[in-house]
Amino acid sequence: DIWVVSKNVPNFDFTQPFPAYRINRVRALDEVLWAEKIHVWFAFLKLADGRREQAQVIGFNPDTGVGGPWAMAAGAAADVKGGSYIIMDESSRQRLGKLELGSTWELNLFKEQSFKLVGLSREALSFTTIPVVFTSYNEVSQSLMGTDFEGQTSFIVAKLKDPARVAQVAQSLRAALPDNDVFTKQEFINRTVNYWTIQTGMGMAFFLTAILAVLIGGAIVGQTIYAGTIEHLRDYGTLKAMGAQNNDINLVILTQAAVSAVLGFAIGAIVTLAARGGIEGAGVMMQLPPLLFAVVFAIIVATCLGAAHISVRKVKTLDPVMVFRE
Template identity: 30%
Template sequence: MVPLARKTLLHEWRRFLPSGFAVAFSGLLLLVQAALVLGIFGSAAVYVRKSGGDLWLGFPGTQSIELGRPISAQAQIAALMDPAVARVEPFNWLDGDWRGPADKGGVSVFISGIDTHADALMFADALSPDLRARLDEPDGVIVDRADLAKLGLDVGGQAILNGHRVRIVGAGNGLRALGGVNILTSLETSRRLDNGEHAGQVAYYVVKLKDPSQASAVQARLDAQGKAGRFQAWTRDDFARNAVIYWMFETGAGLGVMFLAVVVVLVGAVITSQTLMGAVAGSIREYATLHALGVGVRALRRVVLEQAAWVGAFGILVGGLGTLIVVALAQRRDVPAQLSPMIVVVCAALVMVIALLSGLAALRTLRKADPALLLR
C-alpha cells in the first residue's frame, strides 16, 4: 500500500499540489513567526549574549537588564576574593534622555557604560578593538547602525544626552536592545551622564572564571555572600534566559504572539484538510476500484494517511526553503529574526501534525468509495 500511495501522488500530483502548498504556507508562517519571536525577544538578552564572562552580579531578583539597580562595590570585592575568578569587569547601565535634531524630539535611550580595553568582556562579540577604542574620546558614544535614522544623526553627529553634549564616534551591528535605543559609552562617560542619586555605583559586574565549568559552584558561593552584601549572582545562560522569559511572559507581549501561533496552526489545519479532502474526493473512483478488487477500507485509510505524510514532508521542505529566504531578507534589512535548530524541529513537527490531522479529516471521504459507484 505504501508504494501505491507514492505512485498515486506522482500520477495525480496536480490534485495534491494545492495541499502541499497549503502545508508549506503553514510551515512558512510558523517558522517566520518563530524567527521573529526569537529575534525580537532575544534582543532583551543582547547585553549578555554579545558579551564574554561566565557570571553576572546584580541587584537581587533582577529579571532583565533594564530592571537593574546600582549595587555596592562589595560585589566586586567578593568576586575578586574567590580563587576561581580570573577577572571582574563593571558594567554601568542607566536610562537616558536623548535630544538630537529638533524634528526628532526627545528619545528615551539605554546607556551602557563599558570597559574600553581591547580584551574587555562587555560586547566582546559585537565590537572590534578599533571601534571600542573610539570610546576613549571624552563624551564619545557608539550606537547600532540601524538606530541612526531613529536618532536623526550619522557618525560624527552631536546630541544632548542627560544634559551633556555627546558625539557619535562610531556605529556597530548587533547592538539593538528591546524597547529602546542602546547607547554605548566608556565607564568614565557613563558616570558623567549619571544624574541619579546612586551616581558612582554600577548596576552589574561581569565575572570571567579561570575554569568556566565551575560556573555553578562559584555562582552558589557568591550568592551566599550576596545575601549580606545585597547582590545576586547568575550564570551567563541563566541571566539571558531570565531576560527573554520576562519579556515573553511577564510583559504580555509574548502571550499575544503565542495566541497568534495557535491561530496559524488552526487555520493551516482547516485549509490543508479541505484541499486534501478535495484531492481524495477527486480520486474516489480509483479508491472504489481498489475496494472492488478486495482492498479493505483499513488499507485504503493507510494509503490516505501515507499520502498526507508525503504532503507534509513536501510542505516542510518548501516551507523551510521559503523561510530561509525570508529570514535572510529580514536580516539584511536589520529586522531582528533568528532561528535555532530546536525551534525548526518543533515547527516541522507541528507542520507534520497539521498534515496528518488533515489526512484523518480526509478519511471521511472514503465512505463514498463504494464499488457501486463504478456502475453509475
C-alpha cells in the first residue's frame, strides 16, 4: 500500500539508497500491518562465453516473499534463502541463452560473486528489457554491496491494516521521514508511467506515430472510396434521377467505408495476435486487453466514416441531369 523511496526517485528502476533503519519509523505506526525492505540494483552477469550482460537485481525477504517473484515456472521463491542462490525470469533466455537449474552464474554489483540458479520466474520483465534476477535481501547486502552502502536499502514497502486510510498514513510518514519521498502504490505507479511516457519522450513518440497512422490510413481510405465514387458517379446520378434521396446514396458510401473499417481492423488484429508470441519471446510484454481492441475499432470506424465525407459531399451536390447530357 505504501512505498518509501529516496528523494526524487523517478521510478522503480532508477533507485538511490537510503538508511535501512528508517523502516523502524514505518513499523512504529499503529496502522501498519507489516513493512519490508527491498533492494533494486543494476549489476552485470558473466556469461559462459565471457560476455557480460547487464541485469536488474532484486533482493527480497524469502520468508515473506514480499518483492519477490509472483509467478514461478520452476522452483519456489523461498529457494533463495540461506545462501548464494538466484532466480531468473524465463524470458531471459533470449539474451542469456540456456537457463539450467543448478547452473552457476557470476554476478557483479560492487564485487563479483558466484550464484546457483535455483528457480525460474514468469512475467518478471523490466521496462528496459534487461534480465531480472531475484535473490535474498541479505545476500545482496552481504555478498554484492560494497562497504560504502552498508546498512542501506532501495525501498521500504508497507501493508496497512486498513487500506482505506492509505492517504492519511502516507501523509503521516511524509512528516516522519522528511528525507524520503512517500507514495501510495497508485501514486508510485503513476510516477513510473509518467517518467517513461512523458519525461523520456517515449510516450509522445508513440502518440505521434499513432496520429500519423490514423491520418495516413484515413487518406488512403478516403482516396479509395472517392475514386470508387467518381467511377460510379453516373450510376449515382441515375439513382437520383429515379428518385433516390441523398440519404439513400450516402448510406451506400458509408456502408463501403464501414466494411473497409471492419476488414482493416480484422486483418490488423489477426496480424497483431500472430506476432504477439514472437514479440514477447524477444522480451517485450504486450498488453492487449479487450478495451484496447474496442477503442482501436472505434477509432478505425470513425476514421473511415470521416474519410468518406468527401465522397458524400460530392454525391450530395450531384445534378441528376448530367446523366442525360451524354
